[in-house]
Amino acid sequence: MIFLTAGESHGEALSVILSEYPAGVNIDIEFINRELFRRQLGYGRGSRMQIEADQVKILSGIKDNITTGAPIACLIYNNDFKNWVDKKQEPITNPRPGHADLSGLLKYHLSNIRDVIERSSARETAARVAAGAFAKLFLKNFDIFTFSFVEQIGNIKINQNSFKNIINKNFNHFKNKKDLEFINRIENSPIRCPDKDAESKIIDLINQVSQKGDTLGGAVKIFASGLPIGLGSYTQWDLRLDAIIAKSLISIPSVKAVLFGAGERSAELLGSEFHDEIFYERQKGFYRKTNNAGGIEGGMTNGELIEIKILVKPIPTTMKGLQTIDIKTKHKSKSFKERSDICAVPSIGVIAEAMLAIDLLNQMQKKFGMDNLEEITKNFNNYKKYINNI
Ligand SMILES: Cc1cc2nc3c(=O)[nH]c(=O)nc-3n(C[C@H](O)[C@H](O)[C@H](O)COP(=O)(O)O)c2cc1C
Structure with missing residues (x-):
């Protein structure tokens, strides 16, 4: 599947076109809206x-809620558009450090930073989440799921001991009660965090930082369960799955690092400590007892859980303002500010799930067929049979 997004932050709508999405997939519009x-x-x-109350409007590619294989065009209207149409505004000339403002203005020969902000704004990620929801609906047919939680905001890290065993390669919140309870803990948390103690500390921190006119970043863990061995490839640099996923995740505004498996600990562990030794049982097939590789070796899935952490920088628009230069006068100034998030780390988890799901959809299509769900399912089941009988 290829997808392109268009639309400005305060334009009439965001749009996204998905091309080469398989035919025969049941599309639950309510699910897309929930995402x-x-x-x-x-x-x-x-x-x-x-x-905003984002809702998707699907214009093409679907008949009776089933995809036809034709390009799928979607719109997400911006409620805020009506408040901006007639708004008279002075040009913005004080670029924010940490944003696209200065480089974008110079690169495109613009004179008003507003013309940069409108497209560089993370509002665009709503269109990606819609595309990701289509990917998730496809993956669900194969019991492949993506999920995420917030691991850290500012200097507060959550405690992961109480749910370490719940997260595994067979995680399926549609089939397992414990998995669903875990998902509900995350979904019911205002910061998408499964540790209640850390949650209240983080909320206090957000309040304190907000009062000081400042902003926060953090870290998110993202997972994919139910994957077959052998998605991605070692045979060409740009076919490596970890490279593909890293590109997708780092493309999310304000994501500054993507770490797989053991992450930063990879640098200090010995080979004998890091590498996930290989075991075999008739029922389980090949398996590992550890997952420091994060489910990807040699650019391919190894059948374990994909486990990734992303690091997010603090939001660049601060009510305090930062030192900048007015592009007209070249005098010292304070950076531009308007209504802004203090912390967007919980939303970034949702966007990261979407980007990961899109990559996995593409890899499934590459290995098992592009066109039609039935055909892809047959090829997938045949491959699983082959792996199980080896
Ligand atoms: C969901 C989400 C919401 C964001 N909200 C804001 C915001 O309200 N104000 C802001 O200055 N930056 C916000 N950002 C971050 C900027 O979009 C980002 O820092 C900027 O586009 C520069 O990109 P870079 O940080 O990747 O260099 C948000 C990012 C995401 C993903």
């Missing part, structure tokens, strides 16, 4: 999220 809603949540988001 859009999940992106809007999160303690620390600004008031814009109270104005």
Whole structure:
């Protein structure tokens, strides 16, 4: 599947076109809308999220809720558009450090930073979440799931001991009660965090930082369960699955690092400590007792859980303002500010799930067929049979 997004932050609508999405997939529009809603949540988001109530409008590629294989065009209207159409505004000339403002203005020969902000704004990620929801609906047919939680905001890290055993390669919140309970813990948390103690400390921190006119970043863990061995490839540099996923995740505005498996600990562990030794049982097939590789070796899935952490920098728009230069006068100035998020880390988990799901959809299509769900399912089952009988 290829997808392209278009649309400005305060334009009439965002749009996304999905091409080469398989035919025969049941599309639950309510599910897509729920995904859009999940992106809007999160303690620390600004008031814009109270104005928007994102809903997808599907214009093509679907008949009776089933995809036909034709390109799927979607719209997500911006409620805030009506408040901006006639708004008279002075040009913005004080670029924010940490944003696209200065380089974008110079690169495109623009004179008003507003013309940069409108497209560089992370509002665009709503269109990605819609595309990701289509990918998730496809993957669900194969019991492949992506999920995420917030691991850290500012200097507060959560305690992961109480749910270490729940997260495994067969995680399936549609089939297992414990998995569903875990997902509910995350989904019911205002910061998408499964540790209640850390949650209240983080909310306090967001409040304190907000009062000081400052902002926060953090870290998110993202997972994919139910994967077959051998998605991705070692045979060409750009076919490596870890490279493909890293590109997708780092493309999310404000994500500054993507770490697989043991992450930063990879640098200090010995080979004998790091590498996930290989075991075999008739029932289980090949398996590992550890997952320091994060489910990817040699650019391919190894059948274990994909486990990734991303690091997110603090939001660049601060009410305090930062030192900048007015592009007209070249005098010292304070950076531009308007209504803004204090912390967007919880939403970034939802966007990261979407990007990961899109990559996995593409890899499934590459290995098992592009066109039609039935054909892809047959090829997938044959391959699983081959792996199981080896
Ligand atoms: C969901 C989400 C919401 C964001 N909200 C804001 C915001 O309200 N204000 C802001 O200045 N930056 C916000 N950002 C971060 C900027 O979009 C990002 O830092 C900027 O585009 C520069 O990109 P870079 O950080 O990857 O260099 C948000 C990012 C995401 C993913």
